[in-house]
Amino acid sequence: QLSSAAVCARPRLRLLESGFSRRYSSLPQKHACIRLSPAVREALSHGEPIVALESTIISHGMPYPQNVETARLVEQVVRESGSTPATIALFDGKIHVGLGNDELERLGKCGKAAVKTSRRDMAAVLSQRMLGATTVSGTMIAAHMAGISVFATGGIGGVHRGAELTMDVSADLTELGRTPVAVVCAGAKSILDLPKTLEYLETQGVPVVAYGETKQFPAFFSPESGLLAPWCMQTPDQVAALIKSNADLGLQTGQVIAVPIPQESAGGSAEIERAISIAIAELEKSDIKGKECTPFLLRRVVELTGGVSLTANIALIKNNARVASRISSSLAQMVS
Numbered sequence: 274q275l276s277s278a279a280v281c282a283r284p285r286l287r288l289l290e291s292g293f294s295r296r297y298s299s300l301p302q303k304h305a306c307i308r309l310s311p312a313v314r315e316a317l318s319h320g321e322p323i324v325a326l327e328s329t330i331i332s333h334g335m336p337y338p339q340n341v342e343t344a345r346l347v348e349q350v351v352r353e354s355g356s357t358p359a360t361i362a363l364f365d366g367k368i369h370v371g372l373g374n375d376e377l378e379r380l381g382k383c384g385k386a387a388v389k390t391s392r393r394d395m396a397a398v399l400s401q402r403m404l405g406a407t408t409v410s411g412t413m414i415a416a417h418m419a420g421i422s423v424f425a426t427g428g429i430g431g432v433h434r435g436a437e438l439t440m441d442v443s444a445d446l447t448e449l450g451r452t453p454v455a456v457v458c459a460g461a462k463s464i465l466d467l468p469k470t471l472e473y474l475e476t477q478g479v480p481v482v483a484y485g486e487t488k489q490f491p492a493f494f495s496p497e498s499g500l501l502a503p504w505c506m507q508t509p510d511q512v513a514a515l516i517k518s519n520a521d522l523g524l525q526t527g528q529v530i531a532v533p534i535p536q537e538s539a540g541g542s543a544e545i546e547r548a549i550s551i552a553i554a555e556l557e558k559s560d561i562k563g564k565e566c567t568p569f570l571l572r573r574v575v576e577l578t579g580g581v582s583l584t585a586n587i588a589l590i591k592n593n594a595r596v597a598s599r600i601s602s603s604l605a606q607m608v609s
């Protein structure tokens with residue numbers, strides 16, 4: 274006696290046996306909820322390099338209009354370094370991979386009224402046809418569905434200070450443990466507990482790579498955190514080979530490629546660290562909880578430094594986009 278689920282599964286099984294899945298598994302047509310931009314579709318179909326970009330950084334990470342300007346600049350950097358940018362956000366019940374100018378503008382203007390969307394929120398935002406800005410975790414899910422394996426952002430979420438009481442651990446970290454996308458970032462902000470963040474990434478089986486002439490895991494605004502990174506690599510080819518080996522092994526884990534902020538943009542880091550301490554003290558006195566914590570801290574640090582942190586933030590994102598674009602180019606050549 275076959276269950277109805279087994280009966281329904283039969284035609285699909287036949288398709289699998291006929292090689293359907295093997296031939297088409299990396300093409301996203303099978304995901305009806307994805308809408309690729311023409312440029313991204315073109316790049317995917319030719320095996321050309323692509324870099325995914327997140328959108329929470331636009332809606333919740335920076336004020337308008339710098340957020341939209343930065344998003345455009347970052348896309349330009351990706352193009353100039355040889356890859357196609359794919360900024361990801363949720364509009365009208367679809368995952369948009371590659372945004373047009375109007376969509377970027379809509380997202381930037383909407384700001385915090387957009388839903389900050391991590392794994393937990395994806396299905397709810399899509400089903401309710403809301404405007405969703407994807408975090409690192411949400412962007413990784415969408416990038417992987419679209420067949421994109423390199424993603425650039427500013428910083429990843431992590432284990433929050435005091436997590437031993439609050440259990441506030443970013444969904445970015447568990448996503449890195451289950452979704453094979455390389456996240457190129459400037460490490461994590463010292464609003465977080467960085468030693469615990471590295472411990473948690475080890476538990477999740479995520480290789481963390483310090484990129485360039487450094488042995489340390491970078492702390493976003495500062496090139497140094499005082500913590501050694503488990504791996505160090507100096508070239509895009511080395512990182513591309515890591516990503517390829519991970520796939521060859523069939524591992525479903527992502528990678529953190531941590532690029533120190535360029536020296537010339539790191540000047541304000543002492544002032545920024547002071548602002549971070551103040552912002553954390555304010556957070557502790559407030560009743561802000563959960564997913565509102567990170568946006569609150571990001572906003573206060575920008576305000577307290579009078580924009581110094583914003584300038585550094587923009588510089589490091591562009592730098593990460595450049596590195597990601599080169600890694601993606603190297604990977605595309607390696608697998609072609």
Ligand code: PSU
Binds near residue numbers: 407428430443565
């Ligand atoms: N850290 C930053 N800038 C950001 C974020 C984190 O320095 O914009 C955003 C990213 O979208 C990240 C998310 O995925 O915040 C993590 O939020 P939470 O800590 O609530 O998991």
Ligand code: MN
Binds near residue numbers: 442443444563564
């Ligand atoms: Mn959290």
